[in-house]
Every structure is written in structure tokens, then in C-alpha cells.
Amino acid sequence: QPLPKNIKYGIVLDAGSSHTNLYVYEWPAEKENDTGVVRQVEVCKVEGPGISGYSHATEKAGPSLAQCLQQAEDVIPSAQHKETPVYLGATAGMRLLRLQNNSAAENVLSSVGNTLRSAPFSFQGARIITGQEEGAYGWITINYLLGNFKQSGWKKLLHSLKSSSETSGALDLGGASTQITFVSKDLTSESPDNQLYFRLYGKDYQVYTHSFLCYGKDQALQQKLARDLQTVENSSLPDPCFHKGYERTINISDFFKNPCTSDKKKQLPFSQLYIKGEGDYQKCRESIQKLFNKSNCPYSSCSFNGIYLPPLQGDFGAFSAFYFVMNFLNLTSEPNPLALNKVISTIESFCARPWQEVKAAYHHIKEKYLSEYCFSGAYILSLLENGYEFTEDNWQMIHFLGKIGSSDAGWTLGYMLNLTNMIPAEEPAGPPLSHGSYVGLMVLCSLVLVSVLLFAWLLFHKPKCLQKGIV
């Protein structure tokens, strides 16, 4: 008779630059150290901006989380609230706010800390995670969910026959930063900041990671506009990355306060800028390309801006905004990824559609998202092709994925697994057989035993009917 399941829970808040998500995870207590047992049971999108958006009213950052915390209380049985850990990790939006206004960043963190402390859960901290951690935990999450870490018995044998790479690289695109993380056999010690070593389930991993601050898709757009503003003649700016007929007004006053644009600060004779879409993919790609400085590389090989990048290796899972954008454009085809030229032609023709037509065709999608899919599609291609130098030949190694099973791809699960010590360095000494195999083997042994006994009995106590035949 199976014992009643003892379920444990954990909560992680992903305080991103554009918004905050609260995740609830659950796992069977007795299988804590197995791989692939933790699953996401709830996600709650916090209303309003990301916590870095409360820099002018820091005391409101914490209360903005209340509704999602209430949702977590409803999902997790009350008897377990006290023992459920809750973590908050803030990413690039808060890294930028810390650069721009350190005390505002601290006040925001203390406000969210106070709210989380007053929830009935076990508060484990609210902090800004580093870009390295963000990359590493994203890599751990997807490989944990894909079951790439622990293999035993037949699976191990199959894997070694299948000469495929053992882990999948991780590509994360946020609003303010982007991360690339993968196992590299050619990783040299040229750039220690980009090197990580893990020992997980008895295996060593040499991992490359880098986080590009200001290269999330929202900040990349700000960077592009800052460049365009250098040569603007009047307050009207034609922009090839927006659809024809689309117009947007930008306030110049705060524009250059952002650390991603401050080095391009310029006095302008107007306070508002009027962007007018042109819908020209080629021109858009050309203007985005300028964001990737490929001119100097102090290492054996680089991505851009003089940052070390070893040769790309294996498959990649591309998630968050990589997925949102490519999914909108119907370019996430799996298990057979589309060829690069098909991807380019789709984005090119999407950018060429007039804004009125796009708006009518997708009236259910938020205008903020919809108006930027042309820019975002072009930016993703630039980042992957010009930045990381993916080519037609290895493009199909990229798999755009939103979820793996019931869990979202992102850094939060890896963060929780690490902080709760749920991924052991050594392979746990599990039972050598699964329950099914054990039962099967016992039945087989019993049958053999019964047959032997029957045979012995027949041999030594021959029934009369048989003796007669023999005589």
C-alpha cells in the first residue's frame, strides 16, 4: 500500500526589468535529490512594472507583490506555509537602478523584503543576482528539466551511443540583459569571469557564461535610439524597425539618465521625439548591427564588445523573450527547427506590413508588445548572427522553448534547486532497481522456485499414473 505523498513546496519571485513573476514549485519530499522531480505548479504575473520601476515611489514596490503572494497562500496547504522557503531574485532592471541610484535600489529591495517577511512563508532573502548567476541558473534549470544531468543504466548506454552533446546551452533574452551559457570543451582560461565549474550528480561540467547588460531587447532599443539621436535633424525620427504608419512619442528628459544610453548624452533643442515607422527590415538590421562592436578582441575569439566567446557547441535552448518573439512570429517549429533563410524572410515580410493591418490582425495583443515584434525579430537575428555568429549551418541547433513539461524555462528553478541543496555533487546511492523491475524480478524468481520444486517433487514422488506409463 503506497504511503500518502509528502509534498514540499518552494516559492521564487523573478523580479525582472519589465515585470515580476512569482513561481510555486512542488516536489515529493522523499525524492528530493533525484533529478527532474521538481515541477512548477503555479505562476503569477505581478500587476504593474518591474520592481525597478518603483524608483520614484520605493515604498510601493513591496505592496505590488501582495496579490501574487495571496495566490501562493491559496495554492500551498496552510499547514506547510511556515516551512515553505520564499526567495526573490532581481535581475538587470535592478542592476541598472543600482548603477543609476544606489539608495533607490536599496529602498526597493528593503520594501520587497518587508512584504515577503510579513507573508506566512519562510523568507530566505531578496537580492540582486549577478549576470553570471542568472546565466548559470538558467542553464541548470533547462538541463534539470530536460533530464540531462543524471543518467543510469540503459539511458547512460543509449546516450553514449547517440554521440549527442550531453547538456544543452541556454540563451536567455530579457528586457535589460541577455545571457549565453554552454558547456565548452575548448574553454580556455583566458577569461576567468566567464568560466564556471560544476560537479552535479557525480559529473564535472566546464561551463562558459556571459551576461550582456543593456542588451536585453528593451535596452537594446534604447541604445539604438540613442545612436539615432546623434544624427537627428529635427524632432521627427524615421525608424525602419517600426511598421509604416506607426508613431511613438519619446520624452527626452529622462532618456540619457539610463546607464545604457548615458555615454551618448547630447543636448537637443527639443524635449520630445516623434518616431515614425518605415517598416524596412534591411535598414533596421543595418542600424541594429552597429550595437555590436566587433572591432577589437583581446582573446582568441570574441562575441562582441571585446568579450570572450569560445566556439559554439551543441544544442541551445532559447527562452524568455527569445521565445515570446519567435512564438508570436510562428518561428518556433519543433522538433524540426526552421532554416535561417525562412526565419529571415518571415521577419522581413512581417516588418513590411503596414501598422493598421498588423493592429487589425492582432487586436488581442498588447500594443506595446505588438509594435515591437518587428524590431525584436530583427534584434534577435542580429544578436544571434552578428553577435554570437550562429550561421545557416548551426542555426537549427537553437530550440526556442517557453516551457519544459509544466515548468517555465528561466533561472528561477535552478536558483531554488541550488539554494535548497537539491542538486547533490555526487550521484545519490539510489536503489539499484526501480520498483517495477524489483516486482518483476521477484515474480520471476518465485516462478523459477515453484518450477524447481515441482520438478523435484515429480522426480522423487512419481505419481502412480506416471509410474504405470514408465513400467
Ligand SMILES: Nc1ccn([C@@H]2O[C@H](COP(=O)(O)OP(=O)(O)OP(=O)(O)O)[C@@H](O)[C@H]2O)c(=O)n1
Ligand atoms: N508576450 C510577451 C511578453 C513579453 N514580451 C517582452 O519581452 C521582454 C521581457 O522579457 P522578460 O524575459 O520577461 O524580461 P525581464 O525578465 O523582465 O527582464 P530582465 O531579465 O532583463 O531583467 C519585454 O521587452 C516585453 O515587452 C513580449 O514581447 N511578449
Ligand SMILES: [Ca+2]
Ligand atoms: Ca529575465
